[in-house]
Amino acid sequence: MAKKKKGGIMPFLVGIAAALILGWWIFPHVLFSEHNQPFTFGHRSHLEQDLECTYCHHYREDGSFDGVPGLESCVSADCHAEIIAGTPAEKTFVNEYVKPGKEVPWKVYQKQPDNVYFSHIAHREYDCVRCHPDLEQTDSLPAVSRNKLTGYSRWTMTMDECERCHAQNETSNACYVCHK
Amino acid sequence: MAFNRRGFLKFVAGGAVGTALTPLPWKLIDDVSIWTQNWPWIPRIPDGNVESKPSLVKLGATEYGILITTVDGQPITAAGNPNHPLSLGGIDPLTAASVQLLHSPARVSRPLHKEAGGGFRPLSWSKATDILVDKLAPLQGRQGSVACINGDETSSAHEIISALLGEMHSASAQYFMPSEAGTQQAVWQNLLGGQGSLGYDLEGADLILCINADIFGSWGTAIRNQKVISQGQAACLYAGPARNSTAAIADEWVPVLPEKGAHLALSLASLLLQSGWRPKEPVQGLAELSDFLQREYSSKAIPKKTGLSLATVKSLAERLTRAERPLVMAGSLSGLGGDPIILFAGLVLNALLGRVNANGGLRCIPTPPKVLGRAGSVLDTAKNDLCSFVSDLARGKAHKPDLLLVYEANPMYALPNSETTGAALASIPFKISFSQFMDETAAECDLILPAPYFLERLDDSFTPFGSGSANYSMAEPVARPNADVRPTPDFLLDIMGRLGLQTEVGSYEELLTAKANLLGANTRQLLQGSAWQDGTTARQPPLRLWNASIEECLNRLASGATHQMPLSLAVESELKTGTARTAIPPFGLSTLREEELDHNGFAVRLNSQTASELGLQAEDMVELISSTGKCSARLLLDESVIPGTVVVPSGFGHTHWDEYSRGKGDSVFKILDPRFEPGCGRTMWSDTRVKIAKI
Secondary structure, three states: OHHHHHHHHHHHHHHHHHHHHHHHHHHHHHHEEEEOOOOOOOHHHHHOOOOOHHHHOOEOOOOOEOOOOOHHHHHHHHOOOOOOOOOHHHHHHHHHHHOOOOOOOOOOOOOOOOOOOOOOHHHOOOOHHHOOOOOOOOOOOOOEEEEOOOOOEOOOOOHHHHHHHHHHOOOOOOHHHHOO | OOOOHHHHHHHHHHHHHHHHOOOHHHHHHHHHHHHOOOOOOOOOOOOOOEEEEEEEOOOOOOOOEEEEEEEOOEEEEEEEOOOOOOOOOOOOHHHHOHHHHOOOOOEOOOOEEEOOOOOEEEOOHHHHHHHHHHHHHHHOOOOOOEEEEEOOOOOOHHHHHHHHHHHOOOHHHEEEOOOHHHHHHHHHHHHOOOOOEEEEOHHHOOEEEEEOOOOOOOOOOHHHHHHHHHOOOOEEEEEEOEOOHHHHHOOEEEEOOHHHHHHHHHHHHHHHHHOOOOOOOOOEOHHHHHHHHHHHOOOOOHHHHHOOOHHHHHHHHHHHHHOOOEEEEEOOOOOOOOOHHHHHHHHHHHHHOOOEOOOOOEEEEOOOOOOOOOOOOHHHHHHOOHHHHHHHHHOOOOOOOOEEEEEOOOHHHHOOOHHHHHHHHHOOOEEEEEOOEOOHHHHHOOEEOOOOOHHHOOEEEEOOOOOOOEEEEEEOOOOOOOOOOOOHHHHHHHHHHHOOOOOOOOOHHHHHHHHHHHHOOOHHHHHOOOOEEEOOOOOOOOOEOOOHHHHHHHHHOOOOOOOOOOEEEEEEOOHHHOOOOOOOOHHHHOOOOOOOEEOOEEEEEEOHHHHHHOOOOOOOEEEEEOOOOEEEEEEEEOOOEOOOEEEEEOOOOEOOOOOOOEOOOOOHHHOOOOEEEOOOOEEEOOOOEEEEEEO
16 A cells, blocks of 8 residues: 555656756756857957957947947957967958958847847946856857747846846836836 | 556646746746747847948938938938037938838839830839930930929039030929929029028027928928027027917917918018118118008008007017017928018018128028039029929920929929829820839839939038028938939939930039039048038128019918908928928828828818808818819817918828828828919919818
């Protein structure tokens, strides 16, 4: 009788275990696809050249954020107009993008959808890594993980995170603050 | 462990419990909700390199510099250009929708040739060129055999068109579409003996009196006008029949019937002279003007002439004399011309106030330079009266050209008495439209040779009407052509070459560079969005303030309600409903309230007192009938309309274009009643009277 009772709970426990494996391990892998950057880039090696973050990631004159640096930032001051370090990534960059004058199609880790208005300059008092992945001491760029259903990247900030921070800082959470 | 039915159910139950302990269900619900917000047909802003490129708006209304935001070269939005003197960072609703029009379903995507059955057949540019050359070749040397209607008064394309028609011995058959600029030019030069063209120096004025002219809506440099007045350096008074953009913003609004605007300006002139005011600068005909005003605009006659109390008119006159730098801006309600008398009266009033070539007054802008020796002057072309020509054509009194070129214009929709005049134009044997869109005129033409949209072409603009001083702007393409188009000026240069006619420049770009050099402007800076400006004024000999023929014009000016035609017609032009050249854009359509346009049609507005007198109620379906035609509408009661007047918005009633503008309301141009005023040398229709009938 006791044996029968033990055997009776096993399918239930197996079901729980299977669901946990599916929900915590398989599902995230299935839901997200990985996209590598066009070539690798080392933030650390650039910072070792005494470059400030704002040399490449800066605000425009009107206060809007330039975001991903364009070709102009990379070739100005004769940095990468020609191959200087000779790494495979730099060769790819110079030969395939700099010489033809083609912008690098960087994949953005965090991009808000069109219906969200986000101003970087209004949030300038916060450290960048509060929202963005900390890539300062890395020699390569991680792949961008993109949700197959929504098309958003894994790191896209969600509305509840925005609301929580606004509430903690006693900033308005009215709809029109972010949705114009 | 037996895996039977009971075991399976336990497994499922366990799975359900386990699933609830994972993010799967909650994440899926969240993602599916986001997925449903991103259907493929919802427009998305593409990712890519974001740039802001300077351009120059050319949609048939005021022209000024704008900034187009592009992503990877694709235009996304338009904004005002703070560095351009006619934008000052502002933008109008039509221009704000200009990027959307790049993708209008009404775009003509390739050259089209009309077939015998009435349909259009696509053809190549080389074939289209052959057809046009074959048509033009036998017409060389035959005077008046080729006519052109041009809807762009400021572009140097006029020089090439003018040179072509000059070489074809048809120089006198080139016309601009009716406009405030053309009407003012005729009045300024022919009646007053003015030099160059006229500018309005709002920036220097401390009091601006607008009579009928909706200077914040669609009259002159409307966006610059808004920006300048918003700085608060000048008081603004408005006299007009309804609360339009200017009446709503002005410091004071004096309601006046549309046809009484000219009488108000002359009444003010009369009161000035009665008070002993004399112009500081020498003028001609002051004694005759004074006699006439004393006779016709005495203090006793003024209330009847203007519909205002003498005290109100006197108060306006006193404010004008008290101001240090007053400026009178009088013009047609629609901003599309058709009221030479009010322009004359306004200019006379400015001259009496000593405001010609004065700081904050009227400025005599020198005649623009031209590059092509064989081209006619743009100011001379502006004086040619298209309405008069087409009316004569309709009556069989004008020489009918064999071939008509239509550039940046839609005359079959936007000429007064459009049904009759459209039929007259349609009778011309061969017609060519250089339109970007399948508009009413293009649909009637035998050959459509699509021109690039303004965002896709190199073009320029010299001193749009209403500017304060001479200015010159230029813009290069900011978008790749969305269709198989060719720039019309370059195409016409090719045609001239094929016909063996002399071409003084090899390309339109060469012409524009030469024009910039003539002006001393820096082409690179122009293309970066700044404008060349020159405050130099033309020397003005004493103006002729009096002309006996004006008395006849004023006598003919409709003087009030009649039993047959009890209502004055006030045309309202709002840029959100397009212009004479451009139909309502989809973005504009979505800004119209249901009371302005619904499935029953568009709304015309009457005061409730007038409606009651006519036995009408709100929401009645009505027909407006003039001596030229009729249009149907829905009645909206509006207490901001002066009694005795019906306000009819323009821009509705398109029969072609696209689904966003076709069949929306009815066209006011059908009921405009034009008549040639020999005294002014110009066609007038601003005093059109109508009757209204319930359907």
